[in-house]
Amino acid sequence: MDELKDVILKYVNAEYVEEGGDPVGCDTPLISGGIVDSFSMVSLKRFLENKCKISIPDDQATPEAFDSVDKIVVLVRRFTKT
Amino acid sequence: MANIGSYEERVNGFDWSVSEKELGYKPGDIINIGWYCSDRICGHGKADKIALHWEGLGGAEKHFTYNDIRLASNTIAAFLQSLGQAPGDRICLFMDRVPELFIGVLGILKMGGIGQPLYSAFGDESLYVRLENAETSAIITQRKHALKVRKILDKLPHLKHIIIVDHDGKSPLRDREVAFSLEKAAPVEDFDSYPTTAESPSLLHYTSGTTGQPKGVKHVHYSLISQYLTAKWVLDIREDDIFWCTADPGWVTGTSYGIIGPWSLGVTQCVLDGGFSAEAWYKFIEKHRISNWYSAPTAIRSLMKAGDEIIKNFDLSSLRNLASVGEPLNSEAVVWSEKVFGKAFLDTYFQTETGSIMITNFPGMKIKPGSMGRPFPGITATILDPKAYEPYPETGKIGLIAIRPGWPAMMRTYWNNEETYQKKFKNGWYMTGDRASIDKEGYFWFVGRDDDIINTGGHLVSPFEVESALIEHPAVAESAVVSKPDPINMEVVKAFVTLKSGFTASADLDLEIMNFIRKKLSPLAMPQAIEFVESLPKTRSGKIMRRILKAKEWGEEIGDTSTLEND
Numbered sequence: 118m119d120e121l122k123d124v125i126l127k128y129v130n131a132e133y134v135e136e137g138g139d140p141v142g143c144d145t146p147l148i149s150g151g152i153v154d155s156f157s158m159v160s161l162k163r164f165l166e167n168k169c170k171i172s173i174p175d176d177q178a179t180p181e182a183f184d185s186v187d188k189i190v191v192l193v194r195r196f197t198k199t
Numbered sequence: 200m201a202n203i204g205s206y207e208e209r210v211n212g213f214d215w216s217v218s219e220k221e222l223g224y225k226p227g228d229i230i231n232i233g234w235y236c237s238d239r240i241c242g243h244g245k246a247d248k249i250a251l252h253w254e255g256l257g258g259a260e261k262h263f264t265y266n267d268i269r270l271a272s273n274t275i276a277a278f279l280q281s282l283g284q285a286p287g288d289r290i291c292l293f294m295d296r297v298p299e300l301f302i303g304v305l306g307i308l309k310m311g312g313i314g315q316p317l318y319s320a321f322g323d324e325s326l327y328v329r330l331e332n333a334e335t336s337a338i339i340t341q342r343k344h345a346l347k348v349r350k351i352l353d354k355l356p357h358l359k360h361i362i363i364v365d366h367d368g369k370s371p372l373r374d375r376e377v378a379f380s381l382e383k384a385a386p387v388e389d390f391d392s393y394p395t396t397a398e399s400p401s402l403l404h405y406t407s408g409t410t411g412q413p414k415g416v417k418h419v420h421y422s423l424i425s426q427y428l429t430a431k432w433v434l435d436i437r438e439d440d441i442f443w444c445t446a447d448p449g450w451v452t453g454t455s456y457g458i459i460g461p462w463s464l465g466v467t468q469c470v471l472d473g474g475f476s477a478e479a480w481y482k483f484i485e486k487h488r489i490s491n492w493y494s495a496p497t498a499i500r501s502l503m504k505a506g507d508e509i510i511k512n513f514d515l516s517s518l519r520n521l522a523s524v525g526e527p528l529n530s531e532a533v534v535w536s537e538k539v540f541g542k543a544f545l546d547t548y549f550q551t552e553t554g555s556i557m558i559t560n561f562p563g564m565k566i567k568p569g570s571m572g573r574p575f576p577g578i579t580a581t582i583l584d585p586k587a588y589e590p591y592p593e594t595g596k597i598g599l600i601a602i603r604p605g606w607p608a609m610m611r612t613y614w615n616n617e618e619t620y621q622k623k624f625k626n627g628w629y630m631t632g633d634r635a636s637i638d639k640e641g642y643f644w645f646v647g648r649d650d651d652i653i654n655t656g657g658h659l660v661s662p663f664e665v666e667s668a669l670i671e672h673p674a675v676a677e678s679a680v681v682s683k684p685d686p687i688n689m690e691v692v693k694a695f696v697t698l699k700s701g702f703t704a705s706a707d708l709d710l711e712i713m714n715f716i717r718k719k720l721s722p723l724a725m726p727q728a729i730e731f732v733e734s735l736p737k738t739r740s741g742k743i744m745r746r747i748l749k750a751k752e753w754g755e756e757i758g759d760t761s762t763l764e765n766d
Contacts, residue, residue: 132714135346137370148474150256151295154320155475155501156656156688156722160713167706179505180476 121169121193126186128164133157143187148180158183165189171196201562203432206573213576215607218428222463230420232401233276233308234392236462237269245465252441252487253298255472261298265465268302271381273390275299275306278379282360284337286311286393289403291330291338292448293317293348296472299364299381300448303339304458308401308420311393315403315415318449319344324668324719327351328412329405330358333614339379341365349373397421403614404451406551407661409650415614416551422455423463425555425608429575430460433547434493435520435562442468443484444493450658451551452524455608456493466491477505481513488517495525497656499532499544500687510539520562522547525657526689527645530568546571548645550631551659552623554608558600558643571635571643579603581628582637585649588625597636597646601628651681651745656688658723662745665716665724669694672715674702679735681749683728694726695735695748704731738762 122143130140133153147153153161162178165171173196182192203209223239224230240250246266253261263271284290290312294300300316307314315333317326319341326347330338337360338348345363352358352374359375366378395401401420405413430436434456442461446452461468469487473479475498484492521536521544528546537543545560548571558580560572574580581590582598591598604624613620623630634646653660662680669678676697682690696712698704709729717725736744739762750757 132718135343137346138343146256146474149476149479151472151474153474154722156725156727157717159727160710160717160725163706163710163713167710176504180474180501181478184476 119190122186122190124168125165125189125193128168129153129161129186132160132164141186144185146184147186148184150184153183155180161189165193169193169197201432202435202437203561203563206561206564206576209432209576215424215428215577218424218607222423222427224424226397228396229392229394230397230399230423231308231392231395232420232423232459232463233272233305235423236305236459237265237272238392240265240462240465241269243465248465249467250462251298251301252467252469253472254470254483255297263298263302268305268462270386270388271298271302272305272309273387274381274384275303275379276310276390276392277387278362278384279306279310279312279337282337282362282377284310284312284360286395287313287400288336289313289315289333291315291317291333291335291340293319293321293326293338293340293344294364295319295341295344296447296470297341297364298470299339301458301470302381304402304448304454305462308395309390309392311395311399313400313403313417314454315405316448316454317405318447318721320723321347321449321721322717322719323347323350325413325664325721325724327354329415330355332405332412333403333415336360337362339364342367345376395420398611400611402454404454404551407652407659407664408619409652409661410663411619413661413664414616414619416451416610417612417614418554418608419611422554422608423459425606426455426459427463429556429559430456430464433545433556433559433561433575434460434491434522436461436464436466436491438466440466440491440519441487441489441517442466442491442493443471443487443489444468445471445495445498446493446524451549451554452493452495455549455555456524475501477502477509481510481515484515484518485513490517490519492518492520493522493524494544495657496523496528496532497525497688499523499528499536503532503535504687507539515540518542521545524549524556526654527569527571533566533568543568548572548643552610552629553602553606553631554610555606557602557606567638567642569644570638571645573641573643578606580643582635582643583625583628583630588628594637594639597634599649600631600633600635600643601625602631603627604629651749653680653682653690653692655682655685655691655723660692660724662692664720665692665694665726668716668719668724669696669712671719672712674698674708675712677735677743679743679745679748680726681745681752683752685727691727692724693728693730693752695730695732697732697734737764739764
């Protein structure tokens with residue numbers, strides 16, 4: 118697994134899954150699956166911006182774009198040079 | 200022709216007995232909402248009619264007829280009794296929108312318990328204060344939420360049973376935990392509903408206050424009379440409707456109009472247990488041919504944000520009636536819905552305390568986009584002068600929305616807090632805490648809250664509660680919490696924070712504090728913006744002046760600063 122995906126996956130499991138709860142995978146639906154709600158998306162977006170030193174415009178921080186770790190990686194890569 | 204017919208004719212000589220007669224209720228009779236929403240409907244020949252189409256994660260589907268929910272609620276009621284739960288006990292429902300939540304409410308009511316639905320995204324602190332206040336004796340929950348209960352269990356001596364509805368046997372049950380499976384339990388054919396009467400308590404819904412901890416709003420079984428009639432006349436629910444209320448039963452809309460209203464009318468309703476996405480919602484409407492849709496401005500604005508193009512991918516022609524609740528519906532959203540759905544969302548207004556719709560736009564009436572509409576028949580609403588607490592003699596003035604008490608669904612008290620309850624009344628009026636004006640045609644126009652409460656996405660958040668939680672973070676010395684404008688949620692939580700010595704403001708600390716509040720209280724209460732400041736504006740007596748911070752956020756005049764400490 119690439120480093121970015123691994124970092125995001127670990128963060129999502131640490132922050133949005135209750136201790137002892139079922140861990141999420143890279144393709145687990147986060148928003149449509151009710152794991153991350155629209156309010157919590159703000160903190161997830163903030164994490165990505167802090168960690169990757171990027172700025173994600175609000176109009177691109179959509180529930181669809183945040184719906185899985187895989188999709189988030191695609192979104193983040195659009196704003197990073199590597 | 201809409202169910203209400205002529206608004207003017209309904210208003211003249213209105214009496215709640217209209218609803219009582221339709222429900223076959225006479226004053227003094229037994230009235231049990233659980234029975235009315237299941238057994239009674241079956242008795243009307245609708246036992247095989249679908250009561251609930253449910254969809255969950257991963258495409259899971261369940262369908263329940265009215266006979267199914269009658270049996271299932273009997274089964275839950277009998278199970279609670281077998282545990283020793285008694286009439287009057289507070290029984291919490293702490294679940295996602297699974298069928299057990301909706302049917303569980305009926306089961307609790309049937310055995311005479313008081314249902315206490317709580318939003319499943321609440322963190323352990325929010326959960327604790329509500330369970331502790333109500334001295335809750337049992338909680339019905341899911342495995343994933345039971346983890347939060349375990350964290351606070353030692354502080355809850357009254358909590359005797361934690362009922363887990365999806366226990367899979369993989370991990371052992373812990374102290375006070377018991378498994379219950381609706382699918383595996385033997386259906387209970389006959390159950391004698393507890394003979395509750397009009398004033399018997401039914402539900403406790405918790406709502407945030409400006410100061411102090413959340414208040415438990417006590418409702419009674421007689422609330423059915425208002426909820427039935429408003430669902431029929433305002434939401435225009437009809438026999439052949441497929442109804443979808445998007446609210447979570449952790450909030451009052453989700454019980455009044457996501458359970459009691461539609462099921463007392465014997466209509467088919469749908470529930471989607473999943474997060475929001477425009478595509479998923481439109482697909483759900485198309486698939487179930489939803490005709491009557493009750494949603495919230497935040498959701499409507501999110502759909503607007505998703506654009507008009509996506510709508511063309513779905514057949515939404517089944518939609519007949521659209522309504523909205525939770526916060527003021529902006530005129531742009533009304534105009535947009537008319538453009539894309541061919542129907543305007545009708546804005547409705549009520550509160551946890553009122554239990555049923557108070558001021559509203561009715562099907563068939565002239566809609567003024569952005570207006571709250573007019574009072575429901577039987578509801579006397581006015582605008583009070585905030586100094587004299589008397590109605591303004593003239594129209595157009597901004598004042599306090601007040602309602603003459605006496606409608607069936609009105610709260611009866613705040614749980615263990617009669618003193619605060621009494622403070623909600625002035626000169627014989629119930630004070631909503633909201634400000635508005637009335638125009639010459641009797642339409643109400645919402646202005647805002649009259650206190651510091653934050654209405655974010657239709658949910659009330661107490662700044663006091665967030666501030667109290669913030670100072671439990673090791674880096675935070677002081678905090679002030681206010682609302683901040685937001686294009687989707689109307690307003691969101693913003694925190695101004697001073698740090699203890701040894702801590703430095705940073706992006707990582709900002710995120711750490713956000714997550715701290717999210718997990719402790721709820722995602723709704725999480726500050727979406729944190730501003731680290733050197734000091735907070737205070738009065739000379741040391742009270743933080745939130746209104747100065749709020750005025751800056753909203754670009755408003757700061758007003759009188761004569762009492763400001765640093766002036």
